Amino acid sequence: VSTTQTQFQFFWKILNEGYLYIDMTATLKDVAKLVGVHPSTVSRVIRGKENFDISAKTRDKIFRMVEKLNYQPDPIARALRLKKSQSIGIIIPNINSPYFAGIAKTISNKCDEIGYTLFICDTDEDQEKEIRAVNDLTRRGIDGLIIAPVQKADLHIRELAEKKFPFVIIDRKFNDFETNTIISNDLEVTYNTVKYLVSLGHKRIGFICGKLNLYPILRRIAGYKNAAAEFGLKNDDLLIMCGELSINSGFNSAIKLVTKTSPPTAIIVSGTIITDGVIKALIKRNISIPDNISLIAFTDSDYAPYLFQPITTITHLVEDIGLEALKLLMEHINSKENLAYSTYVLKCEVHLRKSIARISN
Amino acid sequence: VSTTQTQFQFFWKILNEGYLYIDMTATLKDVAKLVGVHPSTVSRVIRGKENFDISAKTRDKIFRMVEKLNYQPDPIARALRLKKSQSIGIIIPNINSPYFAGIAKTISNKCDEIGYTLFICDTDEDQEKEIRAVNDLTRRGIDGLIIAPVQKADLHIRELAEKKFPFVIIDRKFNDFETNTIISNDLEVTYNTVKYLVSLGHKRIGFICGKLNLYPILRRIAGYKNAAAEFGLKNDDLLIMCGELSINSGFNSAIKLVTKTSPPTAIIVSGTIITDGVIKALIKRNISIPDNISLIAFTDSDYAPYLFQPITTITHLVEDIGLEALKLLMEHINSKENLAYSTYVLKCEVHLRKSIARISN
DNA sequence: CTGTTAGCGCCTTCAC
DNA sequence: GTGAAGGCGCTAACAG
Numbered sequence: 178v179s180t181t182q183t184q185f186q187f188f189w190k191i192l193n194e195g196y197l198y199i200d201m202t203a204t205l206k207d208v209a210k211l212v213g214v215h216p217s218t219v220s221r222v223i224r225g226k227e228n229f230d231i232s233a234k235t236r237d238k239i240f241r242m243v244e245k246l247n248y249q250p251d252p253i254a255r256a257l258r259l260k261k262s263q264s265i266g267i268i269i270p271n272i273n274s275p276y277f278a279g280i281a282k283t284i285s286n287k288c289d290e291i292g293y294t295l296f297i298c299d300t301d302e303d304q305e306k307e308i309r310a311v312n313d314l315t316r317r318g319i320d321g322l323i324i325a326p327v328q329k330a331d332l333h334i335r336e337l338a339e340k341k342f343p344f345v346i347i348d349r350k351f352n353d354f355e356t357n358t359i360i361s362n363d364l365e366v367t368y369n370t371v372k373y374l375v376s377l378g379h380k381r382i383g384f385i386c387g388k389l390n391l392y393p394i395l396r397r398i399a400g401y402k403n404a405a406a407e408f409g410l411k412n413d414d415l416l417i418m419c420g421e422l423s424i425n426s427g428f429n430s431a432i433k434l435v436t437k438t439s440p441p442t443a444i445i446v447s448g449t450i451i452t453d454g455v456i457k458a459l460i461k462r463n464i465s466i467p468d469n470i471s472l473i474a475f476t477d478s479d480y481a482p483y484l485f486q487p488i489t490t491i492t493h494l495v496e497d498i499g500l501e502a503l504k505l506l507m508e509h510i511n512s513k514e515n516l517a518y519s520t521y522v523l524k525c526e527v528h529l530r531k532s533i534a535r536i537s538n
Numbered sequence: 539v540s541t542t543q544t545q546f547q548f549f550w551k552i553l554n555e556g557y558l559y560i561d562m563t564a565t566l567k568d569v570a571k572l573v574g575v576h577p578s579t580v581s582r583v584i585r586g587k588e589n590f591d592i593s594a595k596t597r598d599k600i601f602r603m604v605e606k607l608n609y610q611p612d613p614i615a616r617a618l619r620l621k622k623s624q625s626i627g628i629i630i631p632n633i634n635s636p637y638f639a640g641i642a643k644t645i646s647n648k649c650d651e652i653g654y655t656l657f658i659c660d661t662d663e664d665q666e667k668e669i670r671a672v673n674d675l676t677r678r679g680i681d682g683l684i685i686a687p688v689q690k691a692d693l694h695i696r697e698l699a700e701k702k703f704p705f706v707i708i709d710r711k712f713n714d715f716e717t718n719t720i721i722s723n724d725l726e727v728t729y730n731t732v733k734y735l736v737s738l739g740h741k742r743i744g745f746i747c748g749k750l751n752l753y754p755i756l757r758r759i760a761g762y763k764n765a766a767a768e769f770g771l772k773n774d775d776l777l778i779m780c781g782e783l784s785i786n787s788g789f790n791s792a793i794k795l796v797t798k799t800s801p802p803t804a805i806i807v808s809g810t811i812i813t814d815g816v817i818k819a820l821i822k823r824n825i826s827i828p829d830n831i832s833l834i835a836f837t838d839s840d841y842a843p844y845l846f847q848p849i850t851t852i853t854h855l856v857e858d859i860g861l862e863a864l865k866l867l868m869e870h871i872n873s874k875e876n877l878a879y880s881t882y883v884l885k886c887e888v889h890l891r892k893s894i895a896r897i898s899n
Numbered sequence: 900c901t902g903t904t905a906g907c908g909c910c911t912t913c914a915c
Numbered sequence: 916g917t918g919a920a921g922g923c924g925c926t927a928a929c930a931g
Contacts, residue, residue, distance in 0.1 A: 254924035
């Protein structure tokens with residue numbers, strides 16, 4: 178007596194008794210036997226394509242039995258057969274960041290709407306974990322992938338491209354090969370920020386960030402440097418402080434900056450956690466915002482207005498990024514031909530608050 | 539010519555030419571044919587159990603070929619066969635909360651260490667999504683589940699228990715059936731907080747929270763009410779404000795409280811986002827902390843010290859919660875017998891900052 | 900219109 | 916020590 182037969186007999190018994198044990202998972206075979214048709218017929222009815230031409234009578238019988246047994250197709254068996262799973266993955270470097278969490282949440286909600294399962298993976302800014310996650314998810318049969326990659330390696334991404342696996346890159350643009358890409362205008366917005374600060378009279382402008390493993394940060398620094406060069410700011414390199422992704426790192430960077438013999442009159446901070454550290458340092462040193470120093474921060478967190486001094490922030494269109502990424506991914510998943518890759522550049526938003534002052538020379 | 543044969547021939551060709559196309563995924567069959575053994579032999583070697591007794595010679599040949607072809611067992615086929623997948627899921631109501639994100643991150647890192655894949659699902663505090671997520675994940679063959687459930691329904695959880703599926707509940711204790719459970723001492727810590735405020739002379743203490751769909755919040759309210767009853771606080775019910783999980787909701791709740799004819803002299807706030815809203819309201823009304831009102835907040839975010847007034851906070855042992863949950867889950871996944879369920883109660887931490895003042899009567 | 904057959908890639912008896 | 920056979924649950928060609 179095989180397992181399946183036992184299972185079937187169990188169903189049979191309970192059906193005769195009028196009970197229905199909905200938790201026991203029925204298979205195609207079970208449904209087929211109880212209805213008295215071949216499993217493939219049930220399969221056809223389940224999939225419900227028009228051109229299968231099943232008679233209304235048997236179709237109805239099958240549907241009723243499907244409902245009775247609470248039959249649901251086994252996604253694993255289906256994935257093994259079809260190499261399709263109605264699921265996608267997103268790999269982000271830090272689930273604790275409101276930016277990445279917001280993107281993941283947006284995509285998660287939309288996936289739920291369209292009947293896809295989303296698997297979220299956090300790589301903790303670790304390149305090795307990212308590679309493992311890509312490998313693991315693809316081997317587990319996801320249909321597509323959204324990745325916000327960390328900086329160093331790109332071989333695993335390149336492989337995805339070579340295999341024509343559908344994927345979308347968030348927050349990073351590769352130079353030497355094409356991908357679907359969603360980025361923000363970090364360079365431009367940073368450039369404009371410096372320009373704005375210069376227009377207020379600032380000549381020494383600091384820049385504090387975490388690790389250099391994320392593309393947007395490099396772009397911000399590029400924007401900063403472009404502006405510095407154009408507007409003749411001196412010592413710009415010495416005013417750029419990079420460290421780790423931690424409060425302490427932000428704290429230390431800020432302390433170093435403000436204890437210089439010629440400290441900056443304004444600081445641009447990159448990242449939520451770093452901002453916490455910078456503010457901690459300013460409080461500690463009794464440096465008031467914006468009287469003693471102007472501050473503007475890249476952060477997508479909600480609390481910036483309620484800090485001990487409301488901070489002017491640069492934020493991302495988090496929801497749009499998520500939606501665009503998913504839309505693009507779905508187009509590539511659903512297209513048979515080799516769809517051309519696309520790149521979207523979304524704008525950052527600046528929220529002016531009273532953390533920036535004019536400098537009187 | 540079947541697909542598999544073609545694939546094999548391709549390998550054969552490239553191997554003869556000395557090339558190795560590592561991206562093409564090899565199967566057991568491929569390895570077997572190239573080595574000249576039966577697939578089942580390869581399978582045995584791969585799984586590497588002692589009692590298989592494969593000769594060292596063939597084992598070595600197989601290992602070499604496995605490496606050469608970069609063979610990795612297909613997790614989907616394996617899952618179909620074994621009903622085991624070396625993966626687990628975590629379902630959380632809000633990935634945007636530092637509390638849940640922190641738990642997920644801790645578990646994610648640990649899973650990576652022990653060779654399990656973690657799938658994170660965000661339900662957006664939506665009961666229906668939670669049910670779908672539970673169903674979806676289990677059907678996709680995860681070996682175990684960690685859930686921080688929202689409040690209303692519990693049938694889907696009960697089903698897991700009845701099926702003896704390994705799972706751990708975070709942040710909720712069911713009354714009428716047993717589960718593995720990790721909770722914090724929210725009731726006690728809230729009780730003690732009120733007691734502390736009373737000891738400082740406070741007699742009207744407000745409580746502001748988001749939705750009532752999370753167990754810890756109900757426990758906090760219970761602790762609040764216990765203390766209110768014990769210490770003879772009046773009108774406690776009228777000082778409890780619940781709403782939505784949004785800044786606006788916190789804002790409105792706070793405005794309502796402080797514009798009462800007898801406003802509270804202290805407020806306990808539950809949740810990060812709600813706290814943002816409350817502080818926004820206090821700023822708007824020019825109510826200073828702690829001179830005009832004392833504030834203490836449940837939040838696991840990092841920024842509380844840097845708010846316009848540093849806030850006394852109650853935080854969770856986020857890392858411990860994650861690690862305990864995973865450890866417990868793994869014990870249940872790996873045990874053959876019916877392991878007894880466990881419940882762990884972890885303590886909250888109170889971080890005193892200058893947001894609380896003594897009341898002079 | 901529906902049944903039969905043949906796998907997807909793997910593991911697990913049962914043989915020899 | 917290893918091979919052969921069967922099947923996890925499903926779908927896709929091919930019949931009829």
